[in-house]
Amino acid sequence: MSPEAGRSEPLRGRAHTFGENIDTDRIIPARYLTRHDPAFLAQHCMEDEDPTFASRVQAGDFIVAGPNFGCGSSREHAPISIKAAGVAGVIAPTFARIFFRNAINTGLPILECPEAVAGIEPGDDLEVDFATGAIRNLTRGVEYQARPLPEFVLEIVAAGGLIPYVRRQLGTAS
Amino acid sequence: MGMTITEKILAAHAGRPAVEPGEIVTCKVDLVLGNDVTAPVAIKEFRKIGVDRVFDPERVALVASHFAPNKDIAAATQAKEMRDFAREQGIRHHYDVGDMGIEHALLPEKGLTVPGQVIIGADSHTCTYGAVGAFSTGVGSTDMAAAMATGTAWLKVPETHRFVLRGKLGRWVSGKDLILYLIGQIGVDGALYAAMEFDGPAIRSLSMEARLTVTNMAIEAGAKSGIISPDEVTLAYLRKRAQYPLRLYRSDDDARFARTYEFDVSRLEPQVALPFMPENTRPISEVGDVPVDQVFIGSCTNGRIEDLRIAASLLKGNKVHDGVRCLVIPATQGVYLQAMREGLLEVFLEAGAAVSTPTCGACLGGHMGVLAEGERCLSTTNRNFPGRMGHPKAEVYLASPAVAAATAITGRIAHPEEVARHVA
Numbered sequence A: 001m002s003p004e005a006g007r008s009e010p011l012r013g014r015a016h017t018f019g020e021n022i023d024t025d026r027i028i029p030a031r032y033l034t035r036h037d038p039a040f041l042a043q044h045c046m047e048d049e050d051p052t053f054a055s056r057v058q059a060g061d062f063i064v065a066g067p068n069f070g071c072g073s074s075r076e077h078a079p080i081s082i083k084a085a086g087v088a089g090v091i092a093p094t095f096a097r098i099f100f101r102n103a104i105n106t107g108l109p110i111l112e113c114p115e116a117v118a119g120i121e122p123g124d125d126l127e128v129d130f131a132t133g134a135i136r137n138l139t140r141g142v143e144y145q146a147r148p149l150p151e152f153v154l155e156i157v158a159a160g161g162l163i164p165y166v167r168r169q170l171g172t173a174s
Numbered sequence B: 001m002g003m004t005i006t007e008k009i010l011a012a013h014a015g016r017p018a019v020e021p022g023e024i025v026t027c028k029v030d031l032v033l034g035n036d037v038t039a040p041v042a043i044k045e046f047r048k049i050g051v052d053r054v055f056d057p058e059r060v061a062l063v064a065s066h067f068a069p070n071k072d073i074a075a076a077t078q079a080k081e082m083r084d085f086a087r088e089q090g091i092r093h094h095y096d097v098g099d100m101g102i103e104h105a106l107l108p109e110k111g112l113t114v115p116g117q118v119i120i121g122a123d124s125h126t127c128t129y130g131a132v133g134a135f136s137t138g139v140g141s142t143d144m145a146a147a148m149a150t151g152t153a154w155l156k157v158p159e160t161h162r163f164v165l166r167g168k169l170g171r172w173v174s175g176k177d178l179i180l181y182l183i184g185q186i187g188v189d190g191a192l193y194a195a196m197e198f199d200g201p202a203i204r205s206l207s208m209e210a211r212l213t214v215t216n217m218a219i220e221a222g223a224k225s226g227i228i229s230p231d232e233v234t235l236a237y238l239r240k241r242a243q244y245p246l247r248l249y250r251s252d253d254d255a256r257f258a259r260t261y262e263f264d265v266s267r268l269e270p271q272v273a274l275p276f277m278p279e280n281t282r283p284i285s286e287v288g289d290v291p292v293d294q295v296f297i298g299s300c301t302n303g304r305i306e307d308l309r310i311a312a313s314l315l316k317g318n319k320v321h322d323g324v325r326c327l328v329i330p331a332t333q334g335v336y337l338q339a340m341r342e343g344l345l346e347v348f349l350e351a352g353a354a355v356s357t358p359t360c361g362a363c364l365g366g367h368m369g370v371l372a373e374g375e376r377c378l379s380t381t382n383r384n385f386p387g388r389m390g391h392p393k394a395e396v397y398l399a400s401p402a403v404a405a406a407t408a409i410t411g412r413i414a415h416p417e418e419v420a421r422h423v424a
């Protein structure tokens, strides 16, 4: 998760909504996995679900999706492509577990909040604080509180992702 | 209060007498695995950590399976990154074209996965190794990088869902049908974050190969892992191949199971998962008349020798239907060789099927059998999400190798019984 998120500053952006069980093949199809540079993956983000997404999404927007987001393969290319497309974070009622880990480990902020997902419409203007879990729907004037992340996971978040966390543990951080 | 096999393995690797579901623990890992898609990303992250060597070169496995033999220049570059890293680090368990196979078929065959281990792999079907009684789970590339550096991984102890399967399986009903049926019952997130523990007479009657098929698809129910406690079948399978000492655990009688499901599977029919989710399963008698363009027999789910044997028993003396392309891809070099020795390859080729060297290829729409828009494939793989085997508007139906062979012959999804009259 980005150091910005750790600083507890709410982020503001528009919501792009998706249905339930969005699998990693729909986030980034396997045919693009011969490469792993983020900019390339960003161009094909969500392509098989919504071919216009990569061109419509603006830096700082949010993905708001149904349960079990990111099910399917373990490809880290999925959170990488979402992050590189400029998405500031993903909100869903539940995440598939490998996607959950990958998002935390690679610095894509995520929150689990079924109520918020039920109340957010495409294009709604949101203000989200990933550190506290506070979600405000500015378009509709409603606030939600997401389930907090486990403490251990917050430590990884605070370190800025798993790699900086491990560097600190091993004493290799400069 | 007793513990489940999963809790016992995790406790042992966390250096603790006991662990509870929901706790996050740091565990020693016995094996860390990556493939030609996920390892290159992990290697890039590993470089950022600031250590020069992996924690133990004997406990890292790298398998070029997805786009191997290299499908294009980009894929070749990724495979080379992995190969160079293996050389630099002295990683012996690096399997390249010529001795490679699909990772989850290959590592058990080589005896690298044994009971009692903690295995993490940057591939979602790492859950396969639970069939031998190991805790194994799929993670991402960054987790793989951290584990290569530290020999540990952080894991949330999963709650366990127990599946007790009773009854005797019908003639054409396999491990694949059992797991498709269970996923159909509980849904693609029915075991989210949980360990699925399989037990009961129907599970115990399965060969190790069929058990590997069952645990392979635990992830398709959202599970963290799938596991079967070791028994005589496990020990017989490992006798000649285990490369590490076995640590045998089983769940205590008073272990906490978050859920227990019991099914009598004696009347189960062969199952088919319809597009576009592995949970859309139906008994084959309810599938209707569904013509197909392609049949694929292979993958880490069903590309083992037993799978090829049953497919060949049906294809022998028959022809692949006009207008159907039938691909058979043995999952490992060892399976390929064995199939050749047993004359199975000849059966496939004479029937008009194509047989290739091991690769994931068609399973993930990578190469070797990609589908065009509007095409339909009956596949022995594990996923049928849109775009999984090619064009997002292509359809994938999942079933067993027996159903696949029958479908190849009739040109539409068919019960093996329909073509089996001549099979002894």
Ligand code: SF4
Residues within 6 Å of the ligand: B065, B066, B102, B103, B104, B123, B125, B299, B300, B301, B359, B360, B363, B364, B381, B382
């Ligand atoms: S055969 Fe398919 S499911 Fe298995 S490892 Fe390869 S791509 Fe993944």
